[in-house]
Amino acid sequence: MDFDLDPKEFEDTARAVMEACAEAAPPARARLLAEAGLIGVAAPETIGGLGLPLDFAVPVVAAAGEGLLGFPLMEAMLVARALAEFDAAEAEAVITGETTVTIAWQGVAEDGVVGAAPMGETVDRVVIFRADGSAVLARIGATIAPRRGATLDIETPEARFVLTGQLDGIELSVDAVETLCSDAMVLRSAFVRGSAEKCLALAVEYAQDRSQFGKPLSANQVIRHRLSRDKLATETMRNALARALTEVPGGDVHLAREACWLATARAGIAVAESAIQVFGGMGFTWEVPLHRHLRQMRTQAQAGGVAEKTEALGQRLIGASTNAWYGEIANVV
Amino acid sequence: MTTQERIERSYEPGAYAAQARGWIETNLTDALRTDRATQEASLAEKIAFEAAQHEAGLVGITWPVEYGGHGLGLREHLEANREIGLSPMPNAVNSIGKELAGPIIMTVGRDDQKRDLLPKILKMENIWCQGFSEPGAGSDLVALRTRAEKTADGWKVNGQKIWTSGASKSQYCLLLARTGSADDRHKGLMLFAVPMESPGIDVREIVSIDGARSFCEVFFNNVMVAEENMLGAPDEGWAAASRVLSIERATNRMYRSWRFESEIDHLVAACRSDNRTYQILKGYSAEIAQARIAVENLKGHVETMVADLLNGQQIGPRGSLPKLYWSEAHQRWAQMAYEVTTRFPLDGGQALTDARARFETIYLASRAETIYAGTTEIQLDIISKRILNLKKAA
Known part of the structure; x- marks a missing residue:
């Protein structure tokens, strides 16, 4: 599909709305998000959405993770998409922020x-x-x-x-729920990516501002390498997300989404914990927002069933052998 | 893969992969399969197999037709590599030729050099090795001391290279030498295409951790290299080499993630051939899941780089990201695969014997993966300096 729009263009808009939401009372946030068209980005036009593919929801949800948005935006997006075929009026009410x-x-x-x-x-x-x-x-x-x-x-x-x-x-329906849960893995990954990238940005800034022993923290190889590993983690999230949104010949989009989410969930938490370590004493204060990112990412990991999904994936992988090169030896058990 | 400006031909997703798969299924003999412990093809057989791969369109895919290639795009290259990876094909004998020397020659070589040297790489007439690292210049490559001195008869080369993969079976060496003094660092570096039969070259094999004899030391004693064997102008060759290296780091052995996937498939299948071993495997389901997740992430890195190259973007320091990722993930996997296949002391049949032999080799060989092609520490330095731009002083 070709669209004149680029998902990246939604990033700046989304960030600005998240900033406005941070200063608004919780009930007003739904209205701010709805006015900017963000809840319905990936919902059909028939119910007042923008009718764009899920790719366009990714930067929006990432901005929510980055901006510590106090609103269940991902849930609203998913419900609006799912509801479209069952109750158009109610779906529209979700998109406009009324419900x-x-x-x-x-x-x-x-x-x-x-x-x-x-x-x-x-x-x-x-x-x-x-x-x-x-x-x-x-x-x-x-x-x-x-x-x-x-x-x-x-x-x-x-x-x-x-x-x-x-x-x-x-x-x-069962099908609608299946789609909703599959899309949730993508959006959750986007949310965690936004949150993790913010943690890394804060740590990178702090490491260069904070001076000890007459030099910035970032002069120390142990800090530099830690941050490099965190950068690898966030770039891995970005690339996995791109993969989770693309059909490739011979590819398995479901597995790509699952792998993206399972890797992102764990890596996001690790990046936040790493940033807290870089901040030293300030890292474990209430004032520095890293704990809020850690909290929301941990919560996402639990809600997204990381432990059970990883276990199920492992069971699935050892439960069958599908590679034609090895089929002939795998039929004993 | 060096030419991002190549014209994309009409492209039907999946068709190229199917063609590649069909060819591999017909031509990969048991002796060539890397998942069979007892059979090992000779070097001559591997070379013949690699030349046949080229004829079948599995190799030289993106190279221009006038230089012996197939003139297709990175998408076809990616599709063929996926099938290569999923099969137990042996690693290329001439990967330095195809993935390093070739792209560099294509970037800085004269037209006559390209017409002469490039087709011979694909036809397997010339196997190449890479004469870069030296005993005193490993991670710090620009500390290299091998000298090329201009004489009336051409260049006289003296020095020593080390970790030169495949030098003992190569016809050509892509040599990096300096024309000035070691203090010049990045300046005065010159690239040469040196025939390995030149008088004064002495090759000694190094036995590595897995018993292989791939790495070599190469000694140059008054080796005369003809003027026409220079690749690019002084300094230009090195600049081009650096650019090519960053692309190669990102795209070389593009089949890697699919090979990694097929190793997981092999382990599972082998364990499923024996009930007792299968019970052991069940205790490793979380590790198997993590390994497969890493495979998918690695595919994400590779596919993103390919998409970026197709869009004409530079890879630059980002090539360090997949290198760092695959080498560490593969080490974790190799350790686990070795552990599983060696836990059962009894004879579990041929499938397990094969798997045990393969994963023991992979485990040992994988220790080198975080060292060669730029150590983990070098990759982390590159990311901190050139991607994160972290400052070292206030």
Whole structure:
């Protein structure tokens, strides 16, 4: 597909909106994001979106990660895209910011409790997954009651929901949920990349400003090499993301997305921890924002199921042999 | 791969890969397969196989037709390399010729040099080695001392090279020598195409950690090199070499990530040939996942570089990123693969015997991967200095 627009052009716009959001009260953020057209970047035009491919959502979500946005933007984008075919009016309301939504990333309705829903206490609707792979976008209320649990993330505090009654709402099909979860791996990776690149930028700046023993920290090879490794990590994220968005002959986009997310999630946390180390004593203060990045990236990793997805990938890889060169020896077990 | 300006022909995704795969399936004999412990093809067989690869369109893909190449683009090159990687094909005997000397000759060589030297690389008539590193000039390459002195009969070369891969089987050496004194550092460096049969060249093989005899020391004692064997003007050759090196670091052995993938496939298949070993493998599922994730990330690095080159962008210091990434990831993988295949003391059958032999070699050989082609430390220095631009003084 050819578009006159370039995803990079959205980066500056998105950054400016994130800055405005940082100064606005939480309820006003939905409006600011909607006015700039950011929630509907990758949603169909029929529901008021811009109708662009997911590539264009990447710089927007990355800017949210970088700018510590206190709003579940990724969830709103995903829900708007998924809803388009099931309830156009509700999808439009998400894009315009009239309806605010989140997704309970952990657990299924059958458990009676679902969790890892960013800003679950303050939004209007929540997507709850079912054991059969489908989901429901439900109104938050008496039978779907938000409870604040322990939340590491302070930008978009997580809530859980105790389900005490019938689960009513807009149904999302198994296919729609599958697409939503696949797209979530891309957008989550973008979010973490934005956050990790900010941490690295802060550490690079600090290492050159801070002087000890008569020279900047960045004069020391041990610091230089640490930052170089962090740069390798963030560039790896960038390239993996590009790959997760491209169909190549003989390629496996699902695996590319999975690998991108699993690598990015762990590497993002490591970059934040590394930046804290470079900052020395200042690194572990509340004032320096590195802990906020670390918190949001750790939270993303948990909500994105990094541990279980890695385990499942490993099981899948050893559970079969698909390379034709080795098929003949792999049929004993 | 050096020519980014090459005209892209009509391109049908996947077709080139299918053609390459078909050829490999027909022509890769058991003796040539690197995943068989007991059979090893002779050098002559490997050379013949490599020449045949060129004829089949698996090699010299991006080189111009007038220099013996196929005149196609980087996309076809990437597709063919994916199939090369996924198969257990032996590493190229003449990779220095095809991926280093060739591109440099194409950049700075005279037209008669190009017409003479380039087709012979692809036809495997000339295997090349790279005479850059010296005992006192490894990471600090510009400390090299090998001298080329101008005489009435041409250039007289004296000095010693080391870590010269494949020198004992090469017909030509891409020699970097200096015309001034060692204090000149980057100035006065000259590139030559030196026939290895020249009187005064003495080659000694170095046995490496895996028992291989690929690396060599090369001694030059009053070796006379003809004026016409200069590559580029003084200094120009070195400048071109530096540019080419940065591209090569990013794109050489483009099949690497797919080969890495096929090594994982081989290990899994071999372990699945024996129930007891398969039980052991199950304990390594997280490591297998991490290895495969690294493979996918590496593909991301390679594909991005190819896309950037196709868009006419320079790679420059960014070539250090994939080098650093693949060498460390492959070492972690090799260590694990060795561990799995050597944990079971009993005879598990031929498939496991083959896998054990292969992964023991890969494990040992992988120790060199973070050292050659610019050590990990050099790559980290390049990233800090030329990508992050970190200052060293206030």
